[in-house]
Amino acid sequence: STACYSWKLIWKSWAPPRVKFFHWLANQDRCWTAERLAHPGLQHHPRCLLCDQEPETIRHLLLECPFARKAWHEVLAWLRIPA
Template identity: 75%
Template sequence: ADLEVLGTTPVKFFHWLAHQDRCWTATRLASRGLQHHPRCLLCDQDPETIQHLLLTCPFAKQIWHRTLDWTHIPAQTPANDTTLMDWWLRAKAQTPPMLHKALQSITLLVPWMI
């Protein structure tokens, strides 16, 4: 993967799970026949998938927007990106090279905190 891993071991492991779509979201719990809430607990609008939770949930979008704005990174917030990696590659292309390390850190830490 092009995304250089900068975080601690739990952050790295979380991103590996998210990339493999193996986080215990409501959709994954449902596929295993386990009890789950029918919609995202953050927005109560859509089913909780890893894509929704990290990229398309209104709560997540607000966090992305505020973080990118606070750090003055000119990348657009996640929109219709299929995966976090898809968004990161698009965001990296929109970001000056001198801000790439900051973008990498944000790409690791924002999903971890969500």
């Protein structure tokens, strides 16, 4: 229920253009996930290829997947930021 305007900040960051573009696509749910491939009837795997537990959505891939959570945990630990 809260709006996220992080995509506005990413354009001003030092990140490489491809990272900025990916963030912008992810924010607009425009990445080619299985969920998005299913809509026009394109061939896709029904669940996340990493964990095989949930439908592959951009939110799942970046935030909810156990592999993503592990990666974020490692990044936060490396940056010494409490999770």
